[in-house]
Amino acid sequence: MTRPLLGCIADDFTGATDLANNLVRGGMRVVQAIGVPDAPLDEPADAIVVALKSRTIPADQAVAQSLEALCWLQAQGVQQVYFKYCSTFDSTRAGNIGPVTEALMDALGCDFTIACPAFPDNGRTVFKGYLFVGDELLHESGMRNHPLTPMTDSNLVRVLQSQSKGKVGLVDYRSVARGPAGIAQRIEQLRAQGVRMAVVDATSNDELIAAGPAWAGLPLVTAGSGIAIGLPQNFGLHAGTGEAAQLPPAQGLRAIVSGSCSVATNAQVVEFLRSGGAGFAIDPLQLAAGQDVPAQALEWARSRLEAGPVLVYATAEPASVRAVQDRLGVEAAGALVENALAAIAQGLVRAGVAQLVVAGGETSGACVQALGIARMRIGPQIAPGVPWCHARSPLAPQGLHLALKSGNFGGAGFFRDAFELLR
Ligand SMILES: Nc1ncnc2c1ncn2[C@@H]1O[C@H](COP(=O)(O)OP(=O)(O)O)[C@@H](O)[C@H]1O
Numbered sequence: 001m002t003r004p005l006l007g008c009i010a011d012d013f014t015g016a017t018d019l020a021n022n023l024v025r026g027g028m029r030v031v032q033a034i035g036v037p038d039a040p041l042d043e044p045a046d047a048i049v050v051a052l053k054s055r056t057i058p059a060d061q062a063v064a065q066s067l068e069a070l071c072w073l074q075a076q077g078v079q080q081v082y083f084k085y086c087s088t089f090d091s092t093r094a095g096n097i098g099p100v101t102e103a104l105m106d107a108l109g110c111d112f113t114i115a116c117p118a119f120p121d122n123g124r125t126v127f128k129g130y131l132f133v134g135d136e137l138l139h140e141s142g143m144r145n146h147p148l149t150p151m152t153d154s155n156l157v158r159v160l161q162s163q164s165k166g167k168v169g170l171v172d173y174r175s176v177a178r179g180p181a182g183i184a185q186r187i188e189q190l191r192a193q194g195v196r197m198a199v200v201d202a203t204s205n206d207e208l209i210a211a212g213p214a215w216a217g218l219p220l221v222t223a224g225s226g227i228a229i230g231l232p233q234n235f236g237l238h239a240g241t242g243e244a245a246q247l248p249p250a251q252g253l254r255a256i257v258s259g260s261c262s263v264a265t266n267a268q269v270v271e272f273l274r275s276g277g278a279g280f281a282i283d284p285l286q287l288a289a290g291q292d293v294p295a296q297a298l299e300w301a302r303s304r305l306e307a308g309p310v311l312v313y314a315t316a317e318p319a320s321v322r323a324v325q326d327r328l329g330v331e332a333a334g335a336l337v338e339n340a341l342a343a344i345a346q347g348l349v350r351a352g353v354a355q356l357v358v359a360g361g362e363t364s365g366a367c368v369q370a371l372g373i374a375r376m377r378i379g380p381q382i383a384p385g386v387p388w389c390h391a392r393s394p395l396a397p398q399g400l401h402l403a404l405k406s407g408n409f410g411g412a413g414f415f416r417d418a419f420e421l422l423r
């Protein structure tokens with residue numbers, strides 16, 4: 001069996017399918033594992049993505065889990081390691097991008113790496129070290145109100161430096177415009193200045209593809225999913241050489257579980273309800289008061305599932321999220337809602353749902369773990385960064401289709417578009 005070339009560690013589950021999707025589109029055969037597998041890889045793959053739920057946990061735990069993933073990936077013989085985080089650089093004050101990056105560098109004996117969240121297909125661009133989300137700077141975008149990782153500084157050199165011991169620098173757009181030779185020259189300058197990590201400017205797919213060869217010699221790259229489109233060429237693979245898995249035909253009932261409070265998800269929920277979709281809103285304060293909200297949601301869903309996709313959502317606008325957090329605390333509110341949505345996802349699958357969209361990275365982590373899924377196959381793309389996947393679960397031995405939607409990905413009609421693609 002061929003050895004995998006690229007070993008990836010993703011800090012959340014939507015991010016993992018996003019990266020796997022871009023690698024597949026770039027020509028790689030990809031295996032996506034949920035958590036660190038307890039056995040060696042048993043199928044041919046060019047890349048393996050290990051999905052962790054480590055974005056918002058304490059930094060020391062994120063480091064420990066990432067190092068465990070690294071160890072397993074090294075045992076599979078990977079040649080390069082890719083630490084995948086969010087294209088909006090989602091982090092807490094403590095990290096975890098800086099601490100995990102530095103721990104991986106130390107373990108790999110690597111003295112330099114890059115940090116590039118650019119994902120132009122979804123409007124994430126980096127210019128002079130500043131991250132833009134569409135036409136807005138990161139700190140002016142909806143990300144300033146994220147329930148768990150509010151992003152209030154758009155200067156990524158400053159953000160990464162605040163989480164890191166080593167020195168952070170910038171490979172700016174002028175060097176990137178000169179292609180791999182210009183980038184190599186800039187990296188040498190930065191190394192001479194004692195810089196260990198460099199944010200990389202990138203504003204287009206063309207730049208990311210052209211820059212790809214510049215990363216070939218790095219044992220570790222850290223990024224959103226964007227740079228993945230430039231990596232397969234380093235291993236002699238190109239778009240069109242691999243293909244998205246042919247997923248089995250879709251069967252079973254359809255549902256959406258949404259715990260994302262991001263701007264795009266709020267618009268998607270509004271649009272689904274506006275167009276006549278059936279929705280059940282979860283009130284976190286009722287959960288906190290001990291009401292069996294999951295049972296109520298499942299009771300509500302059971303009579304509606306035959307008629308078409310149902311939506312169960314905790315998605316809310318920032319003011320309402322803040323009010324809940326003020327009452328319950330940020331972490332407690334997040335965990336309460338995630339656990340409830342995970343129990344609902346389990347109940348829905350037990351009730352015959354086999355086409356499930358989950359909106360939100362932390363939410364997806366909680367749901368996929370609750371479904372006992374170990375591995376996912378990547379299928380066709382619904383929207384940039386969001387593929388349909390297929391997985392086996394002890395609750396659905398025949399398998400189920402899953403789409404893990406990152407909070408800010410997808411247009412307003414995403415939920416209906418997703419099911420339409422499976423028809
Ligand atoms: N109404 C709500 N009030 C407070 N917290 C909420 C509410 N709805 C969802 N949450 C929490 O907000 C977080 C959203 O994060 P996540 O699922 O990663 O979404 P995104 O992909 O948009 O970042 C989760 O921890 C979720 O449980």
Ligand SMILES: O=C(O)[C@@H](O)C(=O)COP(=O)(O)O
Pocket residue numbers: 012014015016018019085086087088119224225360361362385405406407408
């Ligand atoms: O890179 C991205 O933006 C996504 O792949 C991602 O990580 C999304 O995280 P959530 O918005 O928390 O789903």
